[in-house]
Amino acid sequence: MKSVTVVGGGTVGLAVAWTVARRGSTVTVVDPRPGSGASWVAGGMIAPYSEAWPGEDELYRLGVESLGLWEGFARELQAFADGPLITARGAVHLAVDDGDAAELETVAAAVADPALFGPLRPSAALRSVPGAAPRIRAAAHAPQEIAVDNRLVHGALLAACRAAGVSFREETVHATDLDDLTGDAVILCAGADSATLAPELGIRPVKGEVVRLRRGPTCLPPPTVTVRARVRGRQVYVVPRADGVVVGATQYENDRDVAVRIGPVVELLDDAFTVLPFLREYELIEVNAGLRPTTTGNAPVIAHLGGRLFGATGHGRNGLLLAPVTGRRAADMVLRQEVQAWN
Numbered sequence: 001m002k003s004v005t006v007v008g009g010g011t012v013g014l015a016v017a018w019t020v021a022r023r024g025s026t027v028t029v030v031d032p033r034p035g036s037g038a039s040w041v042a043g044g045m046i047a048p049y050s051e052a053w054p055g056e057d058e059l060y061r062l063g064v065e066s067l068g069l070w071e072g073f074a075r076e077l078q079a080f081a082d083g084p085l086i087t088a089r090g091a092v093h094l095a096v097d098d099g100d101a102a103e104l105e106t107v108a109a110a111v112a113d114p115a116l117f118g119p120l121r122p123s124a125a126l127r128s129v130p131g132a133a134p135r136i137r138a139a140a141h142a143p144q145e146i147a148v149d150n151r152l153v154h155g156a157l158l159a160a161c162r163a164a165g166v167s168f169r170e171e172t173v174h175a176t177d178l179d180d181l182t183g184d185a186v187i188l189c190a191g192a193d194s195a196t197l198a199p200e201l202g203i204r205p206v207k208g209e210v211v212r213l214r215r216g217p218t219c220l221p222p223p224t225v226t227v228r229a230r231v232r233g234r235q236v237y238v239v240p241r242a243d244g245v246v247v248g249a250t251q252y253e254n255d256r257d258v259a260v261r262i263g264p265v266v267e268l269l270d271d272a273f274t275v276l277p278f279l280r281e282y283e284l285i286e287v288n289a290g291l292r293p294t295t296t297g298n299a300p301v302i303a304h305l306g307g308r309l310f311g312a313t314g315h316g317r318n319g320l321l322l323a324p325v326t327g328r329r330a331a332d333m334v335l336r337q338e339v340q341a342w343n
């Protein structure tokens, strides 16, 4: 393909644009505000094992493959980044009651390899997470997972794309404009907007609220691992950043409403404080809501949609995780005209 237009400048769109441009095509990204959607809100967990769930085999395989690509992807991107991209190595799961402990066993059964996701003695978990509340029922860990600073990743991708000759058009694309876009191929990477741009894909927005906290001068430091907790049936994650943590996330079906609701956010923070009480002393610096572009089976669509149109969208909870593998697969699909349907 000589020229490729990518619709959507989030992390997935930029990963696709960067990969395609480095294979020799002329690439244009069209997005009114690159990185302003789910890419900006995300926690940044690169976590195929922790996110594993029975019946989601295709998503799991794709996630494991992408985790394998992440170290190299991050190493190359680091040259364009304003700070360290990888903010944590390893994830520790804490379960507060019996039901929470049973859920960890369900995840472990889906992964089926205790070296990748396996039980951890509560005493070992507490050593890995200084300051954690001692009353936990069970723990598990995923030592090979990482976490990244989503905003640094996005900034680095923008710079890397520019260095690779990608051009940007800050315009909104409507469904009626798709046929008019220039390019030998058009790749739809529009996140939650894919729901309206290509309704036939069945993508729906699933809202999530995320809180950013900053460590104050007298506070305990952020954990060095991602901490994921199940607190009496609810889930919370705490993802380290250089100067604090990202706490996420609520999850509910809610059309296109990105208003932040107090009740669910208070519950989220309450759950985080239950397992990491020292976070109460941190500064609250930001609360955002984003829309996860979610498919019925939770696996993304990386597929030829007909004519010049291809899709690389519908990454749900896993856009950051799946960015490298999506870049590679979308580039293979478009440049070699290999058409692979993932769902």
Ligand code: GLY
Pocket (backbone or CB within 6 Å): 043, 044, 045, 208, 248, 249, 292, 316, 317, 318
């Ligand atoms: N990736 C985690 C979330 O969507 O909340």
